[in-house]
Amino acid sequence: MLYVDGKWVEEGQAAVHPEDRGYNFGDGIYEVVRIYKGRMYQWDAHLTRLFRSAREIKLELPWSLESLTDLAQELMAKNNITDQDDATLYLQISRGAAPRVHDIPSAITPVIMAFVRPKARPVDDLKKGWTASLVEDIRWLRCDIKTLNLLGAVLVKQYAKDKGAQDSILHRDGIITECSSSNLFAVKDGALYTHPADHLILHGITRQVVIDLAQANGIAVHEKPFDIAFLKQADELFLTSTTAEIMPLISVDGEAVGNGQPGSVTSRLQALFEQHIH
Ligand code: PDD
Numbered sequence: 001m002l003y004v005d006g007k008w009v010e011e012g013q014a015a016v017h018p019e020d021r022g023y024n025f026g027d028g029i030y031e032v033v034r035i036y037k038g039r040m041y042q043w044d045a046h047l048t049r050l051f052r053s054a055r056e057i058k059l060e061l062p063w064s065l066e067s068l069t070d071l072a073q074e075l076m077a078k079n080n081i082t083d084q085d086d087a088t089l090y091l092q093i094s095r096g097a098a099p100r101v102h103d104i105p106s107a108i109t110p111v112i113m114a115f116v117r118p119k120a121r122p123v124d125d126l127k128k129g130w131t132a133s134l135v136e137d138i139r140w141l142r143c144d145i146k147t148l149n150l151l152g153a154v155l156v157k158q159y160a161k162d163k164g165a166q167d168s169i170l171h172r173d174g175i176i177t178e179c180s181s182s183n184l185f186a187v188k189d190g191a192l193y194t195h196p197a198d199h200l201i202l203h204g205i206t207r208q209v210v211i212d213l214a215q216a217n218g219i220a221v222h223e224k225p226f227d228i229a230f231l232k233q234a235d236e237l238f239l240t241s242t243t244a245e246i247m248p249l250i251s252v253d254g255e256a257v258g259n260g261q262p263g264s265v266t267s268r269l270q271a272l273f274e275q276h277i278h
Contacts, residue, residue, distance in 0.1 A: 001075070001078040001079060002014050002113065002114065002115045003071060003074075003075055003112065003113065003114045003115070004111075004112075004113045005111045005112065005113065006112075008078065011115075014113070017097035017111075019097045019098060019099060019100055020094050020096065020097045020111060021094055021095040021096060021097065021098065021108075022092065022093075022094025022095065022111065022148050023094070024100055025102075025149075026147060026148040026149030026150070026151070027057070027094065027095045027147075027148070027149075028059075028092060028093055028094035028095055028110075028111075028147065028148040029050060029053040029054055029057065029059065029092070029093055029145070029146055029147055029148065030090065030091060030092035030093070030146060030147075030148055031046045031047075031049065031050050031090075031091045031092075031146060032088055032089070032090055032242050032243065033046050033072070033088065033089040033090075033091065033242065034086075034088060034089075034242045034243065034277075035076065035081060035085065035086060035087040035088065035089060035116065036086055036121075036277050036278065037083050037084065037085065037086065037278070038076065038081055038082050038083035038084065038085055039083070040072060040076075040089065041242075041277055042205045042209070043069065043072070045205045045208070046091075046205060047065050047068060047069070049146060049203065049205065050068075050091070050093075050146070051065075053145045053146045053147065054093070056142070056144075056145045057095075057145060057147065058104060059093070059095055059110060060110075061093065061110065062109070062110065063112070068091075071112075071114060072089055072091070072114070075089065075114055075115070075116055076089070076116060079116045081116055081118075085118060086118070086119060086120055086121055087116050087117060087118050087119050088116065088117055088119045088242070088243060089114065089115075089116045090114065090115055090116075090117070091112070091113075091114045092112070092113050092114070092148060093110050093111070093112050093113075094110065094111045094113075094148065095108060095110060095111075096108040096109045096110050096111050097111065119243065121245065122243070122244060122245065122247070125244075125247060126245060126246070126247060126248075126270060127262070128248075128250075128262075129247065129248030129249060129250035129261070129262045130165075130166035130167055130239075130244075130247055130248070130249055130250070131164075131165045131166050131249070131250060131251045131252075131254075132160065132165050132166065132167050132168065132169045132179070132237070132239075132249045132251065132252050132253075133159065133160040133163040133165035133167075133168050133169070133252070133253055134168070134169050134171060134228065134231075134252055134253055135156050135159045135160070135168045135169070135170060135171075136170070136171060136172070137152075137156070137170035137171055137172040137177050137200075138152050138155065138156065139152030139153065139156075139170075140152065141199055141200070142199055143177070143178075143199065143200055143201050143202055144197070144198065144199050144200075144201065144202060144203055146202060153180045153181055156168045156170060156180045157180035157181065160180065163253075165251075165253075167179050167180055167181075167182070167239065167249075168180050169184055169231070169237075169249070169252060171227075171228055172200060174227050174228050175195075175225045175226070175227055176195065176225070176226055176227065176228065176230075176231050177195050177200050177201050178195060178201040178202065178204075178239075179239045181241060182204065182206075182239040182240055182241035182244055182247070183195075183201060183202070183204040183206070183207040183239060183240045183241070184237065184238075184239050184249075185207075185210065185237070185238050185239070185240065186226060186230065186231060186234035186236070186237055187234060187235050187236035187237070187238075187263060187265045187266065188230070188233070188234055188235055189235070190219065190220070190265060191219065191220040191221070191222060192210075192211070192214055192219060192220065192221045192222065192265070193221075193222045193224065193226050193230070193234075194207065194211075194221070194222075194223055195223070195224075195225055195226075196223045196224060196225065197223065204240055204241060205242065206240040206241055206242055206245065206246070207240050209240075209273070209276065210240050210246060210269060210273070211223070213269060213272045213273065213276060214269060217268075217272060219265065219268075219269075231252065232252070232255070234257060234258075235258050235263060235265075236248070236257060236258055236262075236263030236264075236265055236266050237249040237252070237257045238262075238266045238269075245270070245273060246266065246269050246270045246273050248262030248263065248266045248267075250262065
């Protein structure tokens with residue numbers, strides 16, 4: 001069962017208004033939430049980011065935090081997600097439907113849509129790591145907003161796929177920002193380096209969990225920009241996201257990162273993360 005604009009519907013019955021602004025303009029916001037063993041992970045952080053994204057696009061949400069929490073719980077119950085299940089919850093809010101003009105119509109009601117899908121943790125990939133490809137960051141200048149406008153992300157991810165890599169690392173004028181749908185960390189001499197949480201990256205929830213876990217366990221974290229030369233000399237690289245967790249990157253454009261295996265700091269953080277989610 002999906003929740004679409006105030007109604008519970010079966011998947012095949014969901015419909016989108018032809019002039020829904022999410023559909024026409026990517027004018028809306030979303031969150032992807034992890035469910036570990038039937039429980040939503042970092043739900044409060046996702047809600048906080050959702051409301052921030054809404055404010056940043058001048059979208060007033062008519063729902064309370066409590067009503068969205070109830071909705072998420074009901075969605076899991078209706079889809080038989082039990083305390084044995086790992087899953088993801090997708091929640092999107094479009095600005096709503098109105099005759100097509102670019103500026104924001106004054107009388108418009110947001111449209112909410114949510115579904116859950118069973119999803120196992122990527123345990124094999126977490127051990128093996130992914131390969132990456134470096135590409136220019138062609139996205140807009142408000143990457144801190146989790147908007148439905150994802151064509152830039154689509155194209156840079158496809159760029160990686162076309163090169164035979166699993167994900168892309170993005171750079172803006174030589175400065176590394178993040179990956180197509182995840183944040184990037186470099187490890188050098190035992191310390192972590194990642195782009196600051198400004199307008200050029202999404203303020204990832206997994207990124208913040210990793211920073212907190214690292215600092216609590218004596219691993220230094222530097223939230224400062226670094227360039228391609230630094231990336232190429234990193235001892236280890238990994239990306240973080242709700243679905244990919246802490247994913248080692250073992251090569252960039254065919255060149256091995258470190259010894260071409262997931263590194264020891266990455267593995268240590270993965271172990272800390274594993275304890276944290278269970
Ligand atoms: N992607 N950076 C970008 C551009 C992202 O789209 C995401 C999330 C992240 C990581 O954020 P978090 O740790 O909060 O998941 C970083 C989601 C999962 C997606 O679009 O599927």
